[in-house]
Amino acid sequence: MQDSKGVDAGLLQSRYRLTKQRAAILRALEDGRHHNAETILERVREHLPGVSLGTIYRTLDILRSIGLVQVFSHAGGAAKYEATLEKHHHLVCTNCGEVVNVAVNEALPLAQALAQDHGFDGVDCALVVTGRCPRCARPNGVAN
Amino acid sequence: MQDSKGVDAGLLQSRYRLTKQRAAILRALEDGRHHNAETILERVREHLPGVSLGTIYRTLDILRSIGLVQVFSHAGGAAKYEATLEKHHHLVCTNCGEVVNVAVNEALPLAQALAQDHGFDGVDCALVVTGRCPRCARPNGVAN
DNA sequence: CTCTCTGCAAAGCATTTGCACATTG
């Protein structure tokens, strides 16, 4: 909880209030992993039993809009949310939507240069590599 | 239509039949741009009026599962589908889901190395950079 | 003749939204 100050900072700087629900949602994302709305609700309810799913979604959308959270959606499944903590890369399975974090060992100015060239505001976690995760990878054109 | 042979090749090599519906869907994606299922349906119906939306989704999922199509999903909107034509990068807006293609000027062995290290089967279009597109980019923490 | 594919329509489900009340500054 000592570095939750750091996590909360972004919200405090924004035009949004830091309510106890929002703080709890940020706390639920502090493990740096990827959770869907349902899982986040469970984790938040451990501390705040009354919270509703609508609030989870509304808050996650706010956090996303101010860049504190990244979203990974894939067809036919719930989106996965991750707090923007430290700079790192992602491996996303094009089949099942699995997301794996990869530590950054070297700078990647190329990605940011690309983004800038097209007027994009780059975020911290800039690089996403898509492919088949080991579980989904199959020798040939075998479905799913 | 002369390079549709190339597009169709992947399907022919798979265990799936190359029906006229599937060929039409591939043709609808030949422009290399990003379309949602509804738009693809419209384009396909110009040639095959009877096609249903269910077939579009079923086919797109097959194409995705054999690597012929890439999907970009974002919360609160329809997924966008793109044929895997030439190697290129993507800029994805974390706010509105806008996808912009970026030509590849230099090789990116780093991304593929990352994927391999984690047992991922890399696909052709490997690099996705997430950020705010020019329309969504705002000076400060202003929502949406 | 068997297996695969398609159209249709219904179902499923994640996400969004309206509204009344609570909370915050």
Add this chain to the structure above:
DNA sequence: CAATGTGCAAATGCTTTGCAGAGAG
């Protein structure tokens, strides 16, 4: 007390799926 946030529940809309008939090999 004015503005923002929340809970609840209903609505929305994309996507999936079951089934019967059509089509392909």
